[in-house]
Amino acid sequence: MSFVSRVAAIAAVTFALCGIAQSAPGLAAELDRTPIAAAVPIVSVIPAVLTTTATIPTLTATPSVQSGSPAAQTVTVEAEPEKFDTLAEAVAAQDDGEADVAVRENLRCLAGAIYFESKGEPIEGQLAVAEVIMNRAKSGRFPPDVCDVVTQRGQFSFVRGGVIPSIDEGRPSYRTALAVAKVAMDKAWDSSAHGALFFHARRVAPSGRFVRVAAIGNHVFYR
Incomplete structure (x- = not known):
C-alpha cells in the first residue's frame, strides 16, 4: 500500500470513530429515559397520596358536653322575693x-x-x-x-x-x-x-x- 493509500485509510477510520463518539450521548439519553419511566410510576404515586389525604377524618360538630352547655352545668336561678304592697x-x-x-x-x-x-x-x-x-x-x-x-x-x-x-x-x-x-x-x-x-x-x-x-x-x- 502506498503512502497516500495508508493516509486515506487512517482518515476514514478516524472519521468513523468520531461519528460513533458523537452519536453515543443521544443513544445513552434514550436508553436512560426508558428505565426511569418504567421504574418510577409517577402517575400511580400521586393518586395514592391524594387518596390517603382524603381519608383523614374531618372534625365535625358532634353533640358533646361543653362547659357552657346546659348539660354540663346546673344553672341556679334565685326566686325573686314576693312583692307586697306594705x-x-x-x-x-x-x-x-x-x-x-x-x-x-x-x-x-x-x-x-x-x-x-x-x-x-x-x-x-x-x-x-x-x-x-x-x-x-x-x-x-x-x-x-x-x-x-x-x-x-x-x-x-x-x-x-x-x-x-x-x-x-x-x-x-x-x-x-x-x-x-x-x-x-x-x-x-x-x-x-x-x-x-x-x-x-x-x-x-x-x-x-x-x-x-x-x-x-x-x-x-x-x-
Whole structure:
C-alpha cells in the first residue's frame, strides 16, 4: 500500500470513530429515559397520596358536653322575693316554714335582737334594727355571722355573758319580731334605714362622726 493509500485509510477510520463518539450521548439519553419511566410510576404515586389525604377524618360538630352547655352545668336561678304592697302585709305573710339549722339559728338571734331592742317600736323601726344587724354581718367590720354580730361583746345591752336571754316564744310581740326577721333575711321589704350600721335612742347623743340615715320611732339610725 502506498503512502497516500495508508493516509486515506487512517482518515476514514478516524472519521468513523468520531461519528460513533458523537452519536453515543443521544443513544445513552434514550436508553436512560426508558428505565426511569418504567421504574418510577409517577402517575400511580400521586393518586395514592391524594387518596390517603382524603381519608383523614374531618372534625365535625358532634353533640358533646361543653362547659357552657346546659348539660354540663346546673344553672341556679334565685326566686325573686314576693312583692307586697306594705310592710305590714309582708310581715303578716311570713309563716313557720321549714329552714335548715343555720338559718333557724340566725333567725332566732335576729328575732331576739329585734324583740329586746325594739318590741315597742313600729314594725318599720323593728325592720330597721334588723337592717343594722344584717348590714354589720356583710360589712367586714363586724363578725360575718348574724348571731356573732348580736352577741358581740359591748354592742347590745340585753346580751349577758355572750348569751341572748330566753324569750317566751308564744308572745305576740316575739311572733312579730320573728316575722320581721324573716322579712329582713328574705329581703322582702326595703328598709328606710338602708346602709345603717348603728342606732341609738333619741334621748342619747351620739359620739363620733356618723352619717344620719333615718329616724324611726324612738331610734335614730346612722352609718
